[in-house]
Amino acid sequence: MKYDVIIIGLGSAGLMVADRLNDSGLRVLVLEQNKRAGVKLLLTGNGRCNVMSSDNAEDFVAAVHNGRFLRSAYHKYNVKKFFDKHNLKLKQENRRLYPASEKARDVVNTFKIDHAKINYNEKVEDLIFEDEKLVGVRTNIDTYYGKSVVICAGGKTYPQSGSDGSLHRILKKHGVKITKIYPSEVALIFDDFKELSGVALQNVKMFHKKNERVGDLLFTHKGLSGPLSIAMGEFVARFPEDKFYLDFYPELNEEALFEKLWQDNKFLSGKLPKSFYNFMIDKYFPENVSKKELRKFVSKIKRYELVNIKTMPLEYAFTTAGGVDLKGVSPKTCSHKKIDNLYFAGEILDLHGEIGGYNLMIAWFTGMIVADAIKEKFGLEV
Numbered sequence: 001m002k003y004d005v006i007i008i009g010l011g012s013a014g015l016m017v018a019d020r021l022n023d024s025g026l027r028v029l030v031l032e033q034n035k036r037a038g039v040k041l042l043l044t045g046n047g048r049c050n051v052m053s054s055d056n057a058e059d060f061v062a063a064v065h066n067g068r069f070l071r072s073a074y075h076k077y078n079v080k081k082f083f084d085k086h087n088l089k090l091k092q093e094n095r096r097l098y099p100a101s102e103k104a105r106d107v108v109n110t111f112k113i114d115h116a117k118i119n120y121n122e123k124v125e126d127l128i129f130e131d132e133k134l135v136g137v138r139t140n141i142d143t144y145y146g147k148s149v150v151i152c153a154g155g156k157t158y159p160q161s162g163s164d165g166s167l168h169r170i171l172k173k174h175g176v177k178i179t180k181i182y183p184s185e186v187a188l189i190f191d192d193f194k195e196l197s198g199v200a201l202q203n204v205k206m207f208h209k210k211n212e213r214v215g216d217l218l219f220t221h222k223g224l225s226g227p228l229s230i231a232m233g234e235f236v237a238r239f240p241e242d243k244f245y246l247d248f249y250p251e252l253n254e255e256a257l258f259e260k261l262w263q264d265n266k267f268l269s270g271k272l273p274k275s276f277y278n279f280m281i282d283k284y285f286p287e288n289v290s291k292k293e294l295r296k297f298v299s300k301i302k303r304y305e306l307v308n309i310k311t312m313p314l315e316y317a318f319t320t321a322g323g324v325d326l327k328g329v330s331p332k333t334c335s336h337k338k339i340d341n342l343y344f345a346g347e348i349l350d351l352h353g354e355i356g357g358y359n360l361m362i363a364w365f366t367g368m369i370v371a372d373a374i375k376e377k378f379g380l381e382v
């Protein structure tokens with residue numbers, strides 16, 4: 001049997017594509033190597049699933065790497081309305097939206113995909129081309145022919161959830177350009193504070209010459225974690241030659257902090273967690289306080305250089321940076337510019353966002369774009 005659409009991967013993006021094609025009358029086959037749908041989606045937001053952000057278009061575009069690719073999708077589609085229509089109640093915490101039940105499972109279950117034929121436990125091993133036209137896919141079990149193929153196979157992180165990078169290899173083999181892959185939203189390996197493992201600091205700044213973030217920091221037995229390190233992880237991966245620094249007291253600039261400490265050398269006591277304060281004092285506070293020595297201490301607080309900092313390996317990152325090169329993809333249809341019946345949605349694309357629901361929004365938007373483009377191609381109402 002020849003299918004109209006073959007979807008590879010039933011994670012977040014695959015669920016969106018399948019749902020939007022569910023009532024189209026098109027013959028849809030979904031191939032998923034896991035035994036169930038949305039395995040990574042179930043892990044999101046610690047099982048609560050930060051399903052989207054309430055950002056406006058400008059903030060959304062700024063929070064997403066290559067975000068301009070999705071600018072018109074942001075204006076065309078309304079993710080919140082989609083979930084409203086599916087009777088999934090959402091609740092908002094700051095700018096983050098979660099299912100009101102706080103259960104990622106409810107997000108997975110909200111998608112209507114009953115008209116698709118879904119083959120679980122089936123791994124796609126290759127794409128089939130005949131006379132240079134994409135005609136189907138080969139799996140570990142069978143060969144399937146389809147008029148359109150949609151790649152929703154995810155990135156390369158958390159491979160135990162199924163996103164093992166197999167489609168990156170297959171696509172490369174067939175001439176689809178993949179940009180450099182590196183971890184994003186990832187904890188950091190750093191030796192200096194290991195003995196403080198478990199200690200958390202609030203309102204710390206991390207920076208290098210191009211980017212800075214302020215947030216909470218957690219010392220771990222491997223290095224640094226918490227929202228701040230996770231947010232800066234992609235820059236550490238992307239700019240390995242750069243020097244990175246921590247500012248443990250961004251409230252005051254270097255000169256002002258120096259003045260405060262010159263007047264009262266216990267100024268920081270009580271302002272930083274005790275164990276961290278004691279650690280810094282023991283290690284760096286001068287025995288004989290001269291202005292010169294005190295300035296050295298201040299620079300340890302304001303510009304602590306993170307020598308030899310590294311990210312945890314790709315498989316531990318929340319998201320994959322890099323993927324299918326957007327230069328080869330139409331933003332209107334998310335199809336390949338040369339192989340026009342090959343579509344992409346989700347993390348397989350060179351799009352990733354910060355923590356805050358942006359990565360799922362990428363999956364939702366690109367899934368919507370692909371499904372509507374396919375419907376239009378088949379002359380169906382969108």
Ligand SMILES: Cc1cc2nc3c(=O)[nH]c(=O)nc-3n(C[C@H](O)[C@H](O)[C@H](O)COP(=O)(O)OP(=O)(O)OC[C@H]3O[C@@H](n4cnc5c(N)ncnc54)[C@H](O)[C@@H]3O)c2cc1C
Nearest residue numbers: 009011012013033044045050124154162346347357359360
């Ligand atoms: C722990 C964790 C927490 C997260 N929390 C959030 C959050 O709260 N909010 C947010 O916005 N983002 C979050 N993310 C990121 C978000 O989950 C992903 O960006 C998103 O799920 C990507 O969707 P996707 O459909 O592209 O890929 P996936 O959801 O990874 O789905 C890809 C699917 O393709 C299948 N597949 C791959 N290769 C093959 C093959 N060869 N044959 C058959 N099937 C294949 C896989 O088995 C998988 O089911 C989190 C990520 C992690 C790891």
